[in-house]
Amino acid sequence: MNRAVSMLPLVLAVLALPAAASAQEADGEEPVMDHGSMDHGEMDHPTMDHGSMDHSTMDHGAMDHSTMDHGEMDHSTMNHGEMDHSTMDHGSMDHSTMNHGEMDHSTMDHGEMDHSTMNHGEMDHSTMDHGAMPMGGTVAPSTATGPANAADAIWGTDAMAASRTALVHETSGMPVLWLQADRLEYQAKDGPDGYLWDVQGYYGGDLDKFWIKSEGEGAFGEGVEDAEIQALYSRAIGPWFDLQAGVRQDLTGPSRTHAVIGVQGVAPFMFEVDAAAFLSNKGDLTAKVEAELDQRVTQRVILQPRAEVSLSAQDIPELSVGAGIDAIEAGLRLRYHFTREFAPYIGVEQHWKLGKSADYARADGEATSSTAFVAGLRLWY
């Protein structure tokens, strides 16, 4: 790379030569030039005009530019227009240890340079001396294969084995146990007040996890109305989403066990999404999609809109569920992070039954929609 970078300074150095060379000849010295320790610092060549120069028969053989210091040169506004460098011979130049540090070529004007007929074909670099640069001597890459084992020869394979295993374990992400109560809440609404839990947790590594979820709700004095638990295997299928599969057991109502398949993760715009389909041991197919979004009001005050849609592929009279959209929940919760792990909240939640499910509800003498004011805790470990 530095060859290309140094070409320009090289040309500039050449231009400065004739005066120095003639001075040397006047002293009657050998025509081998030594510019060692020249200091061109702070040169200012503004508005130089090198137009129409003819360097056609220059011979710079045997030049030694070692230890030249071009630091802080300013070639601003130089004009090299119409230079003719054809048939220049740069043979035998020695540029070892040149220092071009801190040159400033800003505002140079190379307009109208014509390099079209330059012929570098006959440049002779054969006797260039790059000082200590051993350009040859390429060393081949290693052909060794297999695990690193240099330390085995010093300390013994047995002595190293345990520490190698420990290192792999320590430096690749150890398994994590996470438990979260996303919603543990009291619900004040028409009729008896209710309660709700929505908890989940996992144990596992970056890609594979065992996941457990449980949701349920009930009314004080009337017992648990609705409760379920899921056990899932979770596999990362992308940077932000896991594919989850397993079983769900309903803990209330008619006995139901479901096969579960779903995805959970973070969607664009930071929506936390959990969507799953359930196939029951009675052959009923249902689905549920949840999404929530944490909006930071301050660093510790979080406003969380939340929505949940329940779907069914068929009427399930036994469960008072109609085909299509069964129910929609929409909630808004405002929580305060005393710590990241401990955040109480208040909020409001609206619940609607739709379509055939609403018909079932009316037939049972229940409301098809309800509003609850909620207060609860969000916790995790």
Next chain:
Amino acid sequence: MSDLLVSRRQLLEVGALGAGALALPAWARGADMHGAHIRKGFDEVSGHRIDLTVGEGIQMVQGRQGHAFAVNGSVPGPLVRLKEGQHVQLAVTNTLAEDTSIHWHGLLVPFQYDGVPGVSFPGIAPGQTFVADFTVRQSGTYWWHSHSNLQEQAGHYGPIVVEPAGPDPVQADRDYVLLLSEFTPLHPHTIMDKLKKGEGYFNYQQTSWTDDYPLDGADRRMWARMRMMATDILDVTGSTYTYLANGHGPEEGLEYAFNKGERVRLRVINGSAMSFFNIRIPGVKMWVVAADGQNVRPVEVDEFQIGTAETYDIVVEPTGEAHTIVAEAMDRSGMAVATLASRPGARAEVPALRDPPLLTMADMGMGGMDHGGMDHGSGGDMSGMDHGEMDHGSMNHGSMNHGSMDHGSMDMGATAGGAMDMSGHSMRDTSLLPDDVKVGPGIDMVAMNPVDRMGDPGIGLSDVGHRVLNYRDLVALKMNPDHRAPSREMEIHLTGNMERYMWSFDGKKFSAVSDEPIRFGFNERVRVKLVNDTMMAHPIHLHGHFFELVNGANAMYQPLKHTVIVQPGGSARFDLTANEPGDWAFHCHLLYHMHSGMFQIVSVDFPENGE
């Protein structure tokens, strides 16, 4: 290889301390230090044989306390002072109930003494003494730290100063060490756990409805759509860390004495686990004279950023009664503070923390994509260039290398506003990755245009209004010995997933490649290009070697370093002469990134017999 076959008995001395040890202090006897308070700051140890004893106890910082590891009873542990050319035996005794180790960060040692359990040696078991036995081949400022089980976070580190065999090109009246680190009452494994579970757990400077960040609605929606955080500057912050200067919190008054007119050398070591610091001494010009222990041509600056595990030596000539040395965490969530004091107790004003910075387009790997608002201000003035009528008809550019062009100081930060329209740009176009990068959930971003960012002063420092160091300023003081052109170039991608807190090289955690080290031939000259496909700055450290930054300096004067920061979404290159045979750790020096998988082994062939 036979010369490396040393009897194990020569190197391991088990149970070295006998009855005579009763006269020693508690830490040296290996007595239980629970309840014992750990001293702040460090002693100095030197000589042919140096004993270091790893213990544990309670560290108190500004009213908070936590469990810590202490070497020779203090945090940081003792300053190991060596002389170039000397022979030394560094004897490390483990009084803990768990394994420990010491890595001599930056020292050129035979690989078996490099101190990485599982790579260079088996580790030091409880009760054992391990002796690293070598001749010192260099001079400069370095440090040591544990390479076991996150102990480095909890106090297991200290400085190393090696005096040159001949006269020191850096002449100063005072010579001080400033070792920066962190204190937290949290157990390191708790920090790891929180990072895994909650993105942004430690970040209390996130965007919100009430913040003051110069972001408009479109910017905020763009970041949200990417599922990234513009405020993700440091993973662990001042929300739990108290930043330490030689073990002292900012209110604990670390003082460096000077007399007016004296030249003071400060050897600044970033011995933290997870922090980058911006260093400045308001009112005082700093001359950077060495980087990672190796002398450079002096560079005058007002401020510089030091990545985790880097060292910089600076020289100052303070003139006031007192000057504050400010080491501000890169995310500006806290600072370490010390004072240059011309009399005991003299103090200067401590500046307030500056506003937290935001990530920019360049940090997203879009360097050079949007030139609408480019500011070439500090990157060279090209205003008068006129290439209009150049005729390059028959020029051959075949061998030109523009790799070292400097776009680093392009200022895209302030133009982030409406100009950032990411629609149509994929932030994760995995087709841009080379074949050897494993695409999977562990990669959440691919830098679209990872430009060389060697000229970048570091996150948050492109518009501070004064002169800030960048890697392009560094030029080696003496010529490098190996002037061969690299015979091959290899590319390594730094990859990660913030949400899952996964970090790796080439999309593969260490566990996936522990049997496939990066291999170099002995004395092979290789150019390594590091491409950062994440939005975090990673300080990448290669053990056992110095590499030359390809920073635009003359090839023979490329600065030597052991750790290089690769800026977010950008790239960095170094030339390496692989002439230290054996197996070496190669990793991100952010402790929890390494712990998550951003670690590899570099294996350098042994020379052929007779070579």
